Amino acid sequence: MSVQIPAASPGEMAVPSAAAADSIALHGVDIAYEREGQEPLLVVENCSLSVGREEFVAIVGPSGCGKSTVLRAISGLLRPTRGKVLIHGNEVVGHPAGVGFMFQRDTLLPWCSVEENIAIGLELSGNPQKDPQATIRDLVQLLGLNGFEKSYPSALSGGMRQRVSLGRLLAYHPDVMLMDEPFGALDSLTKAVLGRELLRIWEAERRSIVFVTHDIEEAVYLADRVVVFSPRPGRIVAQHRIDIPRPREARAIRSDPRFTHICEQIWDDLKLPTH
Amino acid sequence: MALENTDIAARKGRVPMVAQRIILISVLLTIWELGSSLTEGEFWVSRPLLIVERLITMIQSGELLRHLTATLVEAGSGLLLAGLVGIPLGIALERFPRVAKLVEPIIMGLYGLPRVALAPLFILWVGIGLASKVLMSFSMVIFVFLMNVSEGVRSIDKDMLDLMSTMRASRSFVTRRVVLPAIVPWILTAIRIGVGLALIGAVVAELIGSNQGLGWFIEKSAGRLDTTGVFTGLIVLMAVAMLANFMIVSAERRLLRWRGNSR
Numbered sequence: 001m002s003v004q005i006p007a008a009s010p011g012e013m014a015v016p017s018a019a020a021a022d023s024i025a026l027h028g029v030d031i032a033y034e035r036e037g038q039e040p041l042l043v044v045e046n047c048s049l050s051v052g053r054e055e056f057v058a059i060v061g062p063s064g065c066g067k068s069t070v071l072r073a074i075s076g077l078l079r080p081t082r083g084k085v086l087i088h089g090n091e092v093v094g095h096p097a098g099v100g101f102m103f104q105r106d107t108l109l110p111w112c113s114v115e116e117n118i119a120i121g122l123e124l125s126g127n128p129q130k131d132p133q134a135t136i137r138d139l140v141q142l143l144g145l146n147g148f149e150k151s152y153p154s155a156l157s158g159g160m161r162q163r164v165s166l167g168r169l170l171a172y173h174p175d176v177m178l179m180d181e182p183f184g185a186l187d188s189l190t191k192a193v194l195g196r197e198l199l200r201i202w203e204a205e206r207r208s209i210v211f212v213t214h215d216i217e218e219a220v221y222l223a224d225r226v227v228v229f230s231p232r233p234g235r236i237v238a239q240h241r242i243d244i245p246r247p248r249e250a251r252a253i254r255s256d257p258r259f260t261h262i263c264e265q266i267w268d269d270l271k272l273p274t275h
Numbered sequence: 276m277a278l279e280n281t282d283i284a285a286r287k288g289r290v291p292m293v294a295q296r297i298i299l300i301s302v303l304l305t306i307w308e309l310g311s312s313l314t315e316g317e318f319w320v321s322r323p324l325l326i327v328e329r330l331i332t333m334i335q336s337g338e339l340l341r342h343l344t345a346t347l348v349e350a351g352s353g354l355l356l357a358g359l360v361g362i363p364l365g366i367a368l369e370r371f372p373r374v375a376k377l378v379e380p381i382i383m384g385l386y387g388l389p390r391v392a393l394a395p396l397f398i399l400w401v402g403i404g405l406a407s408k409v410l411m412s413f414s415m416v417i418f419v420f421l422m423n424v425s426e427g428v429r430s431i432d433k434d435m436l437d438l439m440s441t442m443r444a445s446r447s448f449v450t451r452r453v454v455l456p457a458i459v460p461w462i463l464t465a466i467r468i469g470v471g472l473a474l475i476g477a478v479v480a481e482l483i484g485s486n487q488g489l490g491w492f493i494e495k496s497a498g499r500l501d502t503t504g505v506f507t508g509l510i511v512l513m514a515v516a517m518l519a520n521f522m523i524v525s526a527e528r529r530l531l532r533w534r535g536n537s538r
């Protein structure tokens with residue numbers, strides 16, 4: 001069973017509504033890419049979404065449906081063709097403060113070592129640190145990168161690079177974390193470990209997370225709410241509140257009937273024909 | 276750390292590259308020496324032993340040092356100046372694409388100009404002294420810096436820059452931490468190509484008007500039908516270019532360690 005949610009209606013479950021409490025709000029957003037000599041390509045259509053200040057939202061959807069594009073619009077990297085994007089109630093102009101982005105692609109600086117890359121997040125965060133070296137050491141430890149502090153990205157595996165990118169994001173310490181398939185290049189074990197760490201960090205210090213993934217179980221395990229996108233042009237076809245209490249246990253949750261039920265529903269949503 | 280090429284060669288029992296090169300050069304020199312003395316070609320192409328002899332006398336008389344220093348100062352200043360102007364200008368052109376588009380035809384026009392033909396003009400403008408040679412070298416090399424640096428800036432990963440702007444990095448932060456490190460390989464390539472061109476510029480300017488320098492020495496020797504002198508000058512120029520190249524390669528190794536051994 002899945003639910004078609006029109007732009008304004010809350011649909012199956014109540015979407016948090018108090019606008020002031022939302023750190024991200026999209027109102028009727030269309031995004032089209034200009035193309036030379038062709039019609040603009042409509043990628044996101046009539047997307048309305050809000051994310052609470054302490055909410056963990058996961059986005060799932062087929063490849064090419066505009067998930068990364070939505071994150072780019074939230075971070076101010078591109079302007080929607082129609083509609084509005086608000087961060088903390090203010091319309092996005094330029095690049096809003098306190099929004100950290102972890103790209104789908106590796107964007108580490110190749111000439112900076114692991115520690116230096118993480119330090120960049122710290123430097124740009126603007127919070128003066130009592131002991132920046134200690135903060136970096138803690139992050140390196142947390143992400144299991146010990147012994148590679150001085151290595152350059154060219155000497156790291158894909159999964160290690162993703163962990164360094166996550167370290168840089170955490171060092172930047174944003175109120176809003178946009179994570180575009182952050183664990184895409186990881187094996188399931190490391191993925192589980194880092195997912196657990198991410199939850200631990202977030203539970204200790206709640207903030208908004210928008211987490212794009214193509215792994216439905218990962219989405220349901222991590223998030224408070226899973227938003228399902230249709231194929232391009234991406235529209236929100238369903239939203240599922242995940243009421244499984246926290247702290248969640250990665251292994252145990254997989255046999256929880258609520259977990260399996262929601263996963264099945266999302267599978268159905270994704271198979272749903274768009275018209 | 277992966278094995279260096281030479282280590283692998285040594286393990287496989289092959290002669291290391293340096294030795295192979297020395298052998299190749301010795302063989303070429305021997306052919307030259309024998310060929311020249313057996314065929315009476317000495318007048319046209321001289322002989323390695325004569326050149327060595329000449330080198331020794333020139334070193335002893337201090338003549339070599341005088342000419343070498345003159346040419347090195349000219350070419351070196353031209354190269355340095357071209358870098359100092361070309362690197363910031365190349366970055367600026369990428370930052371202001373509309374200006375870049377506006378001036379592009381002019382730059383390409385100047386680049387297409389056979390700059391050797393400008394030498395007499397330079398001498399007219401700034402006289403026969405050092406300045407005209409530096410200007411000549413500069414005019415040869417500036418375009419290499421300009422184009423390499425522009426290309427380098429253009430090739431920077433757009434996502435990397437986008438990520439920096441999501442973290443609201445200032446323009447100077449991005450320049451220092453992203454743009455400059457990213458173009459270091461391009462600058463090194465520009466220097467590598469530029470060394471040869473700077474030497475050409477200096478030598479050409481010397482041919483046209485000077486009283487010292489390797490170019491002038493070659494010209495003077497040729498005027499006296501002294502082929503050994505000509506070849507001595509050429510060999511010294513070649514050695515300078517080879518040495519410069521070697522220095523750049525070792526600088527590259529140190530500066531670009533982050534690229535890893537995977538290349």
Ligand SMILES: Nc1ncnc2c1ncn2[C@@H]1O[C@H](COP(=O)(O)OP(=O)(O)OP(=O)(O)O)[C@@H](O)[C@H]1O
Binds near residue numbers: 041
């Ligand atoms: N800069 C661009 N110019 C033109 N089209 C673009 C651009 N970026 C993305 N697109 C198009 O927009 C669509 C959505 O892209 P987007 O990267 O948002 O997809 P996605 O949902 O993140 O997919 P994936 O799961 O594969 O990462 C794609 O069809 C893509 O071809």
Ligand SMILES: [Mg+2]
Binds near residue numbers: 067068069104180
């Ligand atoms: Mg994507």
